[in-house]
Amino acid sequence: MKPLSLEVMLARLYTDPALRAAFLANPVAVSRRLGLDEDTARALQRIDRAGLELAAESYARKRAARRGRRRGAACLGSGR
Amino acid sequence: MPDPNRSSHPVHPGRDRVGLGWRGELAAAILTDPESVDVLEVIAEDWLHASRREAAALAALGRVRPLLLHGVSLGLAGSEPVCRRRLDRLARLVERVEPEQWSEHLAFVRAGGIEIGHLAAPPRTEANIAGALANVETASRIVGAMPALENIATLIDPPASVVDEGTWTTAIVEAAGAPMLLDLHNLYANAVNFGTEPAELMHAMPLERVALVHLSGGRWIDARNGQRRLLDDHLHDVPGAVYGLLENLAEAAEQPLTVVIERDGNYPGFAQLLAQVEWARAALARGRARRREAAPWAA
Numbered sequence: 085m086k087p088l089s090l091e092v093m094l095a096r097l098y099t100d101p102a103l104r105a106a107f108l109a110n111p112v113a114v115s116r117r118l119g120l121d122e123d124t125a126r127a128l129q130r131i132d133r134a135g136l137e138l139a140a141e142s143y144a145r146k147r148a149a150r151r152g153r154r155r156g157a158a159c160l161g162s163g164r
Numbered sequence: 165m166p167d168p169n170r171s172s173h174p175v176h177p178g179r180d181r182v183g184l185g186w187r188g189e190l191a192a193a194i195l196t197d198p199e200s201v202d203v204l205e206v207i208a209e210d211w212l213h214a215s216r217r218e219a220a221a222l223a224a225l226g227r228v229r230p231l232l233l234h235g236v237s238l239g240l241a242g243s244e245p246v247c248r249r250r251l252d253r254l255a256r257l258v259e260r261v262e263p264e265q266w267s268e269h270l271a272f273v274r275a276g277g278i279e280i281g282h283l284a285a286p287p288r289t290e291a292n293i294a295g296a297l298a299n300v301e302t303a304s305r306i307v308g309a310m311p312a313l314e315n316i317a318t319l320i321d322p323p324a325s326v327v328d329e330g331t332w333t334t335a336i337v338e339a340a341g342a343p344m345l346l347d348l349h350n351l352y353a354n355a356v357n358f359g360t361e362p363a364e365l366m367h368a369m370p371l372e373r374v375a376l377v378h379l380s381g382g383r384w385i386d387a388r389n390g391q392r393r394l395l396d397d398h399l400h401d402v403p404g405a406v407y408g409l410l411e412n413l414a415e416a417a418e419q420p421l422t423v424v425i426e427r428d429g430n431y432p433g434f435a436q437l438l439a440q441v442e443w444a445r446a447a448l449a450r451g452r453a454r455r456r457e458a459a460p461w462a463a
Contacts, residue, residue, distance in 0.1 A: 091275040092275040127323045132321040134387035143282050147279075
């Protein structure tokens with residue numbers, strides 16, 4: 085199986101609160117469980133933890149706002 | 165045959181201009197006095213599914229004020245190839261509306277089938293630069309015009325980065341031969357969040373390629389560990405420090421600049437927004453005056 089790329093892993097960390105909590109509690113174990121290659125795992129162990137939490141919360145708010153706009157929109161586009 | 169190496173209608177207005185992001189909540193006020201702004205910027209994703217009649221209405225707006233088309237979801241700086249279907253839709257919109265310029269962010273927004281929901285900063289690596297350049301080339305070819313490329317704000321210092329933001333941005337913008345959309349609040353937020361002087365970060369950008377400028381505002385947010393970061397939320401007025409950066413940019417840049425103030429909610433009265441347009445014009449004028457004083461032969 086091809087290891088997850090760093091961008092895919094970041095996307096998962098930004099959007100999956102359970103994975104993010106598990107990763108922040110034990111990054112080595114989660115990296116091993118997901119089969120990350122050595123470079124990716126090493127980079128993620130040094131991640132900006134405060135930034136990860138704040139970015140993930142900000143993205144969650146954006147996704148929620150987008151869902152709200154879609155429900156309320158009469159037409160036109162996917163929104164910002 | 166469109167030439168993807170140039171802009172749809174290159175931004176060479178011959179003078180500095182200041183305008184607003186077009187939002188439904190502001191439409192009536194803008195149309196009451198359209199000449200209060202020099203230019204309007206429209207979010208492309210709001211119109212990608214527009215009917216022919218709706219696109220014609222947007223094109224008509226472009227005959228009232230020059231239009232810029234701003235994309236937020238292509239993910240040009242992702243390592244994955246940009247979605248062909250999205251590009252086809254964008255190309256059709258550009259053909260119908262004929263904006264003066266289109267733009268997109270240097271960001272990734274999805275990976276491995278996961279939608280992040282907003283603009284994310286990718287790891288700044290050689291591989292990422294190569295992926296971004298391939299995506300910009302594809303986008304330019306399919307849309308028929310080169311996008312202006314925008315720097316994004318990030319709350320997280322992207323892991324595994326081997327170059328800094330200025331080096332990474334310059335490498336992509338220059339190798340692509342693209343104009344740059346320099347978002348001064350994004351730049352300001354990244355500088356204060358990660359310990360760089362804002363002016364220093366600005367001068368690390370390819371300023372000779374800046375054609376468009378974004379201004380906006382934000383607010384401070386707290387992490388659980390007590391750290392604070394500035395969030396670029398487009399819900400607050402443009403801070404004074406960002407007008408200061410605009411003044412410095414106008415002093416440093418030879419070319420005319422087109423500035424757009426972005427506001428996505430928590431709207432103030434329209435007079436307050438127009439006051440910010442005027443402050444931006446004043447900042448540009450001060451910067452240009454300083455430039456003339458420093459090098460009168462170049463004026």
